[in-house]
Amino acid sequence: MKRFITVLTVFTIFVIPASLGFKRPAIDTDYWFLYITSHFEEYIIKYPQQKVYLHFDREEYETGSTIWYKAYIFDDTKKLPDIRSNELYIEMISPTKNIIMNQLLKIENGTAQGDFPVNDSIGTGLYMIRAFTNNMKNFGKDYLFTKEIRIVNPKKIYYNNDFRRTAKKLSRRDEQIDLQFFPEGGYLVDNITTKLAFKAINQNGRSVDFKGGIYSKKGKLEREIKSSHLGMGQIDFTPSINEKYTAIITTNGKKEWKFDLPEIVDKGYVLNVNDKGDYFQVSIQTNIEFGEDPVSKSAYLFIQNGGRMYYKEKIVFESNKIVLDIEKKYFPGGIMHFTLFDGHGKPQCERLAFVKKDDFLKISTNLETKTVGKRDKLEFDIMVTDYNGEPVSTDLSLSVRNATLQTGMDEYSMNIKNYLLLQSDLKGYIENPEYYFMNNYQHLSDIEVLMLTQGWCKFLWNDILKDSIPFSIYPVKSDLNITGRITKYLLDISVVNADVTLTLLNQFNDVLKTKTAKKGKFEFLGLDYYDTIDVLIEAKTEYGKKNVLILIDEDVPLANDFSAFKSFYLDSLMVRRKIPYVKLVDPGPDPSKPEDFKIHGTPDQVIKFDNPGMSSYNNVMDAIKGKVPGLQVGQNGSMIRGPSSIFGSNEPLYLVDGMETDFNGINTVSVNDIDHVEILKGPSAAIYGLQGSKGVIAVYTKKGFYYKRGEIRFKMLGYHRPKEFYSPRYQTNKMNWETPDLRKTVYWNPSIKTDKEGRAHVNFYQSDIIDKFEIVVEGMSKSGQVGVYKYDYQVKEVN
Numbered sequence: 072m073k074r075f076i077t078v079l080t081v082f083t084i085f086v087i088p089a090s091l092g093f094k095r096p097a098i099d100t101d102y103w104f105l106y107i108t109s110h111f112e113e114y115i116i117k118y119p120q121q122k123v124y125l126h127f128d129r130e131e132y133e134t135g136s137t138i139w140y141k142a143y144i145f146d147d148t149k150k151l152p153d154i155r156s157n158e159l160y161i162e163m164i165s166p167t168k169n170i171i172m173n174q175l176l177k178i179e180n181g182t183a184q185g186d187f188p189v190n191d192s193i194g195t196g197l198y199m200i201r202a203f204t205n206n207m208k209n210f211g212k213d214y215l216f217t218k219e220i221r222i223v224n225p226k227k228i229y230y231n232n233d234f235r236r237t238a239k240k241l242s243r244r245d246e247q248i249d250l251q252f253f254p255e256g257g258y259l260v261d262n263i264t265t266k267l268a269f270k271a272i273n274q275n276g277r278s279v280d281f282k283g284g285i286y287s288k289k290g291k292l293e294r295e296i297k298s299s300h301l302g303m304g305q306i307d308f309t310p311s312i313n314e315k316y317t318a319i320i321t322t323n324g325k326k327e328w329k330f331d332l333p334e335i336v337d338k339g340y341v342l343n344v345n346d347k348g349d350y351f352q353v354s355i356q357t358n359i360e361f362g363e364d365p366v367s368k369s370a371y372l373f374i375q376n377g378g379r380m381y382y383k384e385k386i387v388f389e390s391n392k393i394v395l396d397i398e399k400k401y402f403p404g405g406i407m408h409f410t411l412f413d414g415h416g417k418p419q420c421e422r423l424a425f426v427k428k429d430d431f432l433k434i435s436t437n438l439e440t441k442t443v444g445k446r447d448k449l450e451f452d453i454m455v456t457d458y459n460g461e462p463v464s465t466d467l468s469l470s471v472r473n474a475t476l477q478t479g480m481d482e483y484s485m486n487i488k489n490y491l492l493l494q495s496d497l498k499g500y501i502e503n504p505e506y507y508f509m510n511n512y513q514h515l516s517d518i519e520v521l522m523l524t525q526g527w528c529k530f531l532w533n534d535i536l537k538d539s540i541p542f543s544i545y546p547v548k549s550d551l552n553i554t555g556r557i558t559k560y561l562l563d564i565s566v567v568n569a570d571v572t573l574t575l576l577n578q579f580n581d582v583l584k585t586k587t588a589k590k591g592k593f594e595f596l597g598l599d600y601y602d603t604i605d606v607l608i609e610a611k612t613e614y615g616k617k618n619v620l621i622l623i624d625e626d627v628p629l630a631n632d633f634s635a636f637k638s639f640y641l642d643s644l645m646v647r648r649k650i651p652y653v654k655l656v657d658p659g660p661d662p663s664k665p666e667d668f669k670i671h672g673t674p675d676q677v678i679k680f681d682n683p684g685m686s687s688y689n690n691v692m693d694a695i696k697g698k699v700p701g702l703q704v705g706q707n708g709s710m711i712r713g714p715s716s717i718f719g720s721n722e723p724l725y726l727v728d729g730m731e732t733d734f735n736g737i738n739t740v741s742v743n744d745i746d747h748v749e750i751l752k753g754p755s756a757a758i759y760g761l762q763g764s765k766g767v768i769a770v771y772t773k774k775g776f777y778y779k780r781g782e783i784r785f786k787m788l789g790y791h792r793p794k795e796f797y798s799p800r801y802q803t804n805k806m807n808w809e810t811p812d813l814r815k816t817v818y819w820n821p822s823i824k825t826d827k828e829g830r831a832h833v834n835f836y837q838s839d840i841i842d843k844f845e846i847v848v849e850g851m852s853k854s855g856q857v858g859v860y861k862y863d864y865q866v867k868e869v870n
Contacts, residue, residue, distance in 0.1 A: 103416035104371060104385050107536065111373075111380060114535045118209055118543050119155065120147040120378035123202045123216040124490045126849045128819045129472040131221035138163075138187040138220070139796060141468035141821035142202060143851050144178055145491055147377035150403060151855040152181025152466075156204040157549045159183050161791075164199040164633050169681065174791040175551075178204075181851070182466055184793045184821040195224045199633040205548040212629050213498050218485065219633075247274040248322055250281070250330040253524050254308075256342035256411070256420035259335045261312035263356050265343060267332075268305040268523035271298060271320070276500050278302030283320030285332065296320070300517040301502050303524050310335045340370070342411045342420035346519065351424060353395045355411060361388065369414035376407050404428035405492040406522070416536065423496070423526040425518050427508075430458040431488055432465065432858025434848050442865050443837050443844075446801045446812065450834035453848060455825045457856055462829030465858075467850030469833060471818040474845040474863060486859045487849045497525045545626075551598035553787065555623040557591040557610050560780055563739075565591035568613045571621075575787075576605035600789040607784045617781030627743055669729060671758050671767070674749035680742065690738035691745060691770055699750050708734045711752060711766035723766035724759055730780075731762075737770060746773045796820070801836045814838040823850075841866050 121144065128139040142161075146153040156178055163172040171193075176183035187200075203215040248271055255266040271279045282297035285308070296318065298304045310316070316332040343354040353372065361368045368389075374382035374397070381402050386393055404426050411420040438451040449471075457463045485494065489504040507518045534540075553573065557566040571593045573583040577600070587593045587610075610619050678695050688694035696704040701712040708722050725737045749769040756763030796819040799812065818835035825831045837844075848860040 101385055103369075103412070103414070104383070106416060107371060107373065107412060108380065108383065110535050110537075110540065111375070113540050115148060115378040117540055119206055119547060121145065121153055121156065121204055121207055122147050122491055122495050123159065123204065123207070124487050124495075125161075125200065125202050125216060125218060126468045126470070126487060126821075126847075127200075127218065127220070128470040128816045130484065131223070132189050133815075134189050134191050134193055134222070134224045134226070136189050136815070137794070138189060138200075139470075139816065139819045139821070140185055140187075140200070141849075142176060142178075142183040142185070143487060143857075144181050144183070144204065145851075145855070146181075148379050149855070150377070152851060152853065153178075153204075154181060155547045155549070156206065158205060158551070160203055160205070161185060161187075162201045163187055164201060164631055166194075166196040166198065168631060168633055170628065173788070175788045177790040180466070184468075185791050186794050189222060191224070191226070193222055193224060195222060198222055199631070201631070203629075205545045206543065208545040208626070208629060209543045212631055215629070216490075216495075217633075246279075246322070246326075248272075248279055248281070248320075248326075248328050250318060250320060250328065251524070252318070252330075252332050253526070254333060254341075255344075255523060256340070256422050258339050258341070258420070259308070259310040259333055260339040260341050260356075260358060261310060261335055261337050263341045263358060264307055264309040265341045265356075266305050266523060267308040268303065268520055269296060269298075269318075270304075270524040271302040271322070278502060279322055281320040281322045281328075283318060283328075285316050285318050288315045288317075300520060303517075303520045305520050305523060312337055340411060340413070340419045342409060342422050344409055344422050344424045346424065346515070347396075349400070350396050350398045351407075353397055353409070355386070355393045355395075357388065357391055366414040370419075371412040371416070373410045373412070374402075374407050375410075376403055376405055381407070399426055402426045404430055406496040408496075410532065418532040418536075421526070423522045425493070425507075425522055427515070427518075430856065432457065432463065432850065432852060432856050433460070434467075434850070434858045434860035436846070436848075436860070436862060438846070438862060438864075440864060442867055444867060445837060445839045445841070447837045448801070448834060449837060450832075453823065453825065453831045453833065453860075455829040455831075455850075455852075455858070457852070457854075462827065463825070463852050463854075463856070464827060464829070465825045465850045465852045467823040467825065467831070467848055468821045469818065469823055470816065470847045471835065472845060472847070473815040473840060474843040486847075487851070487857045488859050491857060497521075499525055501525065550596060551600065551787075551789065552594060552596045553598065553606070553608070553623065554592070554594040555608075555621060557587050557593065558620050558622060560618045560620045565589075566610075566612055566619050567591055569593075569619060570611050570613070572609045574607040574609070575600065576607060600787070601792050602789050604787050604789050605784065606787045608782070610781050619781050621781070621783040623783065623785065625744070627741075669769075671749075671751060671755065671769075673755070674769070675752050675755050676750040678748045678750070680745040680747055685742055685745075688742050691740060691742060691748065692734070692738055694742055694745075695748055695750075695768075701752075702750075709768075711750075711768075721765045723768050724756070724762045726767065726769040728770070728772055737768065740770055740772065744772050746771050793821075798835050812838040813840060815840065817844065823848075837866060841868065 124143045124145070126141045126143070132138055142159055144153040144156060144159065146155070159176040159178050161174040161176060162170050165171045172187055174185050176185050197219050200218045200220060201215050207214055250269060250271045253268040255268070259265070259267070271281050273279050278301040280298045280302055284292045285294045285296060287293055293316065294306050294308060296304060296306055312335050318330045318332060319327060321327050338359050339357065341356045343356070345352040345354070355370065355372070359367065368387050370386050370388070372384050372386060372395070373380060382397060407424050407426055409422040409424060410418055413419050433456045435454050436451045437454070438449070443449065453467065455463055455465045485504055489508055493507060494501050494504050507514055507521065557569045557571065558564055559566060567587050567589065569587040569591070571585050571587060573595050575581040583595050585593050585595060608621055610621050611617055612619060676699060678698055680694070685694055692704045692709060696702065699711070703710050703712065710721065711723050722734065725732050725734065727737060727740055749771070751763065751767035751769065756767045759767055798818055817838050820833065823831045823833065843863060843865055846862040849858070851857050
């Protein structure tokens with residue numbers, strides 16, 4: 072018998088731009104409705120929603136080249152170029168998870184530009200570029216912009232032996248499959264039919280196609296399943312609380328795998344969202360028995376994008392199912408986050424759905440040729456209009472590059488359009504992201520299953536709904552600053568009203584002064600310097616004493632789960648030429664690093680802290696325990712026993728950057744700040760006299776700073792000065808071409824501005840490489856519209 076569906080709507084509020092001509096209804100006084108709304112709005116104020124996208128000149132590089140990039144910083148709530156932040160951090164992470172280069176860019180009008188040199192010391196493999204503002208760190212590493220790039224070194228590989236052994240081991244291992252299930256809305260609820268999505272990946276995170284079935288605990292086939300797109304698929308499924316389900320699948324038509332389905336809840340809610348073209352049909356089902364409690368019959372549906380609420384409604388159940396038709400026209404393009412709360416304001420279901428709109432910038436050129444000769448001059452206009460065809464002023468970046476890619480690169484790669492609207496709101500790797508923006512029915516079906524399997528929301532509702540929302544740990548930064556604290560030397564006692572002097576050791580030797588406030592805090596704000604600068608800070612008490620310690624506020628580096636083992640054998644160049652692995656030679660001490668505090672010679676043992684695992688230790692002594700022969704570490708002290716340690720029951724001399732301290736003092740230094748530890752015994756420590764006769768444990772910190780009473784010196788990362796891309800100007804009278812031009816990036820221009828007519832003119836000369844090339848233009852308008860343009864041509868021999 073067909074069940075009738077009754078819908079009772081108490082009120083609905085749309086939050087949409089005034090320009091759409093929508094009148095907001097009167098605000099209801101429902102407690103939880105207002106509580107969720109007000110807390111969400113407060114959270115967005117305290118935690119602004121920003122996105123960063125980097126346009127690179129190409130996908131892969133060789134040593135000796137340069138990685139060119141243009142950064143676009145986006146205010147995701149207002150859908151405009153972000154003008155709040157002035158600082159953008161860029162990191163290059165090696166296959167072994169080490170940050171090998173970093174830059175600080177100055178943001179102007181929502182954009183910035185930079186470049187990384189690909190030095191000869193960089194080995195072949197997969198590297199990660201990461202970009203973020205200070206505020207974006209509040210949401211963790213998954214919210215930062217990341218891009219994997221391939222680097223080829225035709226001469227040497229500088230991976231260490233551990234990396235090589237692990238990579239070889241992984242390359243020989245049989246493929247491992249993981250099949251994950253994703254009930255729509257979050258849960259399988261007893262006896263309620265819902266969509267059950269699934270995705271299979273291998274140990275490298277790549278999709279795997281499969282087929283199989285879901286079986287009951289007695290072995291009965293309940294449903295057949297198979298992947299429909301990149302290892303993903305979905306079925307309608309009605310679970311029973313009395314059953315335990317197992318999926319049995321095969322890959323490559325042979326190997327069999329078994330996986331358990333998620334646990335089934337006895338009572339709960341199911342949120343289904345169906346794309347009906349112009350509107351979403353939202354179905355909310357529950358098997359909860361309401362009784363006479365009016366609160367249990369209530370629920371709340373909120374729909375937001377980028378920190379802005381576009382739809383919110385309180386609903387009341389009269390049966391176990393409610394159906395709502397919600398028009399898309401009030402929503403922006405991109406991913407909409409649907410969240411269902413029960414009558415007590417507790418989040419129950421979350422669902423992502425994609426709104427596809429063709430409201431991008433229309434970028435074109437008047438270039439018509441499809442064949443180009445070596446060193447020919449290309450000259451053309453770029454034309455940009457908005458989606459209504461009106462000319463628009465834009466900020467663009469243009470790359471002309473070799474279009475032939477190495478093995479393993481995506482066919483439909485990342486661009487500003489698919490990143491801002493799709494990838495930035497999904498967790499994990501997205502294969503071929505541009506595929507989902509193509510116009511056919513199959514692509515719409517495939518993006519539906521993508522939303523179900525890779526759905527992720529950076530908003531943690533349990534944090535948002537707390538009675539008090541704290542201010543963010545990492546605020547929006549609008550300028551360079553140096554902050555810190557002054558304490559008594561090696562004692563955690565704050566020194567207030569101390570005189571603090573900052574000297575920037577550049578060509579101007581700028582000097583700034585301030586005094587410490589409560590808790591010994593000091594700050595120097597509004598700094599504006601380029602390149603890396605030596606900084607000297609000196610402090611004295613209000614009585615002129617220098618027996619103080621200066622502690623600089625430093626951010627703990629963000630973790631990353633980047634793993635490039637999968638690329639070890641992927642690069643055909645490395646395999647064919649059998650490039651030998653050459654151990655990286657320590658370049659020795661950095662001449663720019665001040666170590667005038669070091670008075671001893673060669674130590675007996677050196678412990679480096681560049682291993683990522685070191686950050687897991689609580690303190691220095693825990694980190695070196697077990698690594699130094701004869702060293703015994705207790706709770707309140709340590710001792711070094713050895714043939715030359717005649718006072719074995721006494722503690723060694725502890726040094727932090729040459730300054731004497733004690734066991735507790737050495738353990739106050741964060742392991743993340745340590746570069747290395749040197750151990751001295753016997754004759755090696757003789758220069759320290761009687762104190763050194765018991766051994767020496769000398770800690771040296773990173774970044775070239777060292778501790779002295781009332782003084783600290785370190786290197787400050789100033790704003791990066793981007794280089795200018797060199798583009799040769801060949802003459803038309805055929806000059807001597809003895810030197811081959813093998814540029815893979817023929818032209819790079821990160822700062823093309825179209826005029827009020829939407830036009831810009833460019834010209835450049837082609838290189839000597841005979842291959843397929845492509846012109847790629849990406850950019851953003853002042854109103855936040857983004858666009859992408861591609862044009863392919865073939866280079867042939869000189870006429």
